[in-house]
Amino acid sequence: MVKFIGLDLGTSTLKVSTDNMAKLFKIPSIIGDVNEGWTGMAMDKSWINNLILEQGGREYFVGELARTQSEIKRPIASEGKMKSAEEAFIAIKSALSLVAEDGDEYILCAGVPVATPQGEMKELSRLLKGDHEIKIRNDATSEKKDLSVSAKKCLVIPEPYGTYYKTLKDRGEESAIDAVMIDIGHGSTDFLSMYQGHPMRTASGSLNEAVDTLTSRIAKKLQDQTGRIIRPFDLMKSIELGRDDVMLGGERFSIKEVKEYYAEQIARIMVDETERLISTLPPDAYVELYICCGGGAYTFGEFIRNALAEMKMIANPEECVIPEDPVMSNAMGFELVAQSRIE
Structure with a gap:
């Protein structure tokens, strides 16, 4: 069965909505280099706060782990625009790993800051659409997951449109x-x-x-x-x-x-x-x-x-x-x- 996922790539957090808005969460919209010095020492063992993604032969700290542990960290969005489609793709893949199961198919709609150039929006849509292998590791427990997922359709549009659409639906x-x-x-x-x-x-x-x-x-x-x-x-x-x-x-x-x-x-x-x-x-x-x-x-x-x-x-x-x-x-x-x- 196809899943529907909504994402909002903000300047401070990446927000995710799925399962008819029953499952909502957010992570800091930051990725960073791996800092192994404190691996396994966290009291919090949750995936959302210990997320490492393998992409292109290297690993990235994502979200809260990047915010607190990376010495070199990069915001996904700032100054009213998405900084890089490739780095936004890394953050979104990581967020998808928190809601996806192996073999999932989904239709995805993602919002990016208004000042994001059209070319970057099209590139992010291209990167997100299609079949993906998602490899993640929990920094606190060393547990690994390998997921195969497929995005059947993907839209990337200015982020405040999501609120506009929902407001009109709520008002009938x-x-x-x-x-x-x-x-x-x-x-x-x-x-x-x-x-x-x-x-x-x-x-x-x-x-x-x-x-x-x-x-x-x-x-x-x-x-x-x-x-x-x-x-x-x-x-x-x-x-x-x-x-x-x-x-x-x-x-x-x-x-x-x-x-x-x-x-x-x-x-x-x-x-x-x-x-x-x-x-x-x-x-x-x-x-x-x-x-x-x-x-x-x-x-x-x-x-x-x-x-x-x-x-x-x-x-x-x-x-x-x-x-x-x-x-x-x-x-x-x-x-x-x-x-x-x-x-």
């Missing part, structure tokens, strides 16, 4: 509507404008302002306040969990006021960019929905909704949608797209 829409997706990631924010059901590249784009912009500004304020060196990345977990204070050297510091201040300012920059992009749409375009997704939607979503209202870009709050699970919504939507491609 029978026809396409004009909409703008604002996909707020760790290192960039993607904008995808949909006109008469088609992505409009001239009205889509990417901004560097994203979640790490917020953590950088909070870190600078805390550093000025405490005199301590604070890495923005160390604040990411607190932001993701919605915390209003952090512990530094055993002392608690409130970040509520500075977080809300900068989140509002960054959200206004995002909405200004949205207004600029939609001004390039055809005159008959009528944007009915603005949809915020990505991990940053939890932090920036309400501020974006307020800014859209203040700029009279929406008439009521329901015109700015935040999915129930904005982190996984693209991957879930891409699984639905894959299902629609069955003959």
Whole structure:
């Protein structure tokens, strides 16, 4: 039986949805060189956190293992685009090993950042389609798996489209509507404008302002306040969990006021960019929905909704949608797209 798999290749994580959205997971979108020094010492023996892929005669640490153990590591996507089709292929093959069984056939739909060149998207689609041998090893247990799988069909499209497709399905829409997706990631924010059901590249784009912009500004304020060196990345977990204070050297510091201040300012920059992009749409375009997704939607979503209202870009709050699970919504939507491609 054919499986349907949706993937969202983001700047911080690679998200996967399968089994009618019952099986959802994510891994850091990083690959790295093998560092054997700590092999077998991890307490966590799970495959997802100890994943090594053999590809082209060499091995790669993938995901969490690459993030924590590789001395040389490479992000799969940054600055609003996929860096390399070949390295994205390595990460996706590794992710597939976590859901595939030997002999599986599947239809795959993968989303990549909006600024990814068309040539790289076509190359990734070419690499993913067809028969594959996947060889993986668990760094903690040394267990190995060899899988033979086959991708019958493969689509590679701009990642916010997954959320657009799922939102329309959830709302019971029978026809396409004009909409703008604002996909707020760790290192960039993607904008995808949909006109008469088609992505409009001239009205889509990417901004560097994203979640790490917020953590950088909070870190600078805390550093000025405490005199301590604070890495923005160390604040990411607190932001993701919605915390209003952090512990530094055993002392608690409130970040509520500075977080809300900068989140509002960054959200206004995002909405200004949205207004600029939609001004390039055809005159008959009528944007009915603005949809915020990505991990940053939890932090920036309400501020974006307020800014859209203040700029009279929406008439009521329901015109700015935040999915129930904005982190996984693209991957879930891409699984639905894959299902629609069955003959």
